[in-house]
Amino acid sequence: QQQVKQSPQSLIVQKGGISIINCAYENTAFDYFPWYQQFPGKGPALLIAIRPDVSEKKEGRFTISFNKSAKQFSLHIMDSQPGDSATYFCAASIEGNTPLVFGKGTRLSVIA
Amino acid sequence: DGGITQSPKYLFRKEGQNVTLSCEQNLNHDAMYWYRQDPGQGLRLIYYSQIVNDFQKGDIAEGYSVSREKKESFPLTVTSAQKNPTAFYLCASSADREGATGELFFGEGSRLTVL
Numbered sequence: 571q572q573q574v575k576q577s578p579q580s581l582i583v584q585k586g587g588i589s590i591i592n593c594a595y596e597n598t599a600f601d602y603f604p605w606y607q608q609f610p611g612k613g614p615a616l617l618i619a620i621r622p623d624v625s626e627k628k629e630g631r632f633t634i635s636f637n638k639s640a641k642q643f644s645l646h647i648m649d650s651q652p653g654d655s656a657t658y659f660c661a662a663s664i665e666g667n668t669p670l671v672f673g674k675g676t677r678l679s680v681i682a
Numbered sequence: 683d684g685g686i687t688q689s690p691k692y693l694f695r696k697e698g699q700n701v702t703l704s705c706e707q708n709l710n711h712d713a714m715y716w717y718r719q720d721p722g723q724g725l726r727l728i729y730y731s732q733i734v735n736d737f738q739k740g741d742i743a744e745g746y747s748v749s750r751e752k753k754e755s756f757p758l759t760v761t762s763a764q765k766n767p768t769a770f771y772l773c774a775s776s777a778d779r780e781g782a783t784g785e786l787f788f789g790e791g792s793r794l795t796v797l
Contacts, residue, residue, distance in 0.1 A: 579722065604785075613686075613772050613788030614725070659724060669715060669740070670786060674724035 573597055574662050576673025583680050589647040591676045593660035598641065600662040604670070605634065605645050608657045617658070618645070621665075650680045684709050688773050688789035695760075695767070695796050703758045703792045705773035712777065714756035715786070718742060719770040728771075731756055760794060768796045 576593045583589045593603075604619035620627045620634040620643065627634045633646040647654055657677050661670040686707045695701045707714065713732045717725040727740030731750040745764025750756055756775075760767045770793050774786040 576724070606786075611790070613774070613790050614786075615788065616785045619785075669727055669730050671727075672717075672725040674722060 573600075573671045574660060574673040576660050576676060578676060579674070580677045581679070583647075583650045583678065585650065585652060585680055585682045587650050587680075589645075589650045589654065589678055589680070591645045591658055591660070591678070592642065593644065593662075593673050594640075594642045595662050596641065597662070597664070599664045601665050602663045603634070603636065603643050604661050605632075606659045606661065606672075608659065608675075610656075614659060647678075650678075652680045652682060654678060655680050686773055686775055686787055686789035688771075688792050690792060691790065693792060693794045695794060697796055698762045700759055700761050701767075701794065703760070703771055703773075703794070705756045705758065705789060707754050707756075707773075707775045707787075709775055709777070709787060710753070711775035711787070712753070713775060714750070715774040715776075716740075716746070716748065716756070716758045717772045717774065719772055719791070725772065728758065767794055769794060 574595050605617045606614035607617040608614040618629050618632050620636050622638050631648045636643045657675045659675045660673040663670045689704045715730040716728040726742050728746050729748040731737035734753050737750050747759045770791050772791045773789045776786050
């Protein structure tokens with residue numbers, strides 16, 4: 571059973587455009603939703619995270635939008651740059667209870 | 683520098699052989715994790731440990747074993763019972779004892795290829 575469904579599997583965006591990656595979860599007990607960024611040959615690194623008490627969190631060009639009723643959250647990358655080309659993973663967990671459950675990842679390519 | 687060190691970075695193994703992947707952290711984190719990454723499959727949890735001398739199975743523990751004798755070390759053994767061991771293995775740690783809300787710090791991974 572896949573607890574966090576991520577889409578699309580791959581994404582190509584023009585430089586300066588907006589990249590949008592979506593995730594949906596099933597377990598309503600989840601209350602922590604991070605996004606990780608992974609460059610080829612490297613381990614993932616935390617990019618941004620949100621808890622369900624807010625509907626949006628912004629850090630620089632990266633924004634998480636959260637819809638609790640729809641059990642969905644998304645990552646928006648504004649003004650996408652070639653350096654943003656990486657694989658992005660959404661994840662979810664129950665605070666203080668379980669390890670992170672990851673989505674299958676989205677491979678983003680930003681082309682000039 | 684503080685961080686997580688995984689070794690070896692690349693490893694080749696013949697079928698039927700056990701192999702042990704090393705993971706060491708100097709972040710003084712309580713919790714440590716092993717994930718397996720396959721193309722298009724995301725990160726799947728193999729084992730995790732929240733405290734020394736204790737560990738729990740993740741979603742795909744069959745064919746793997748771990749130990750946690752020291753806080754800074756969490757080696758993973760891929761046994762001959764693992765049917766499809768070729769993969770990229772990632773070790774991580776977190777400061778939060780349950781590991782559910784704290785940031786996960788990942789190593790750079792070990793790529794295992796079974797010949």
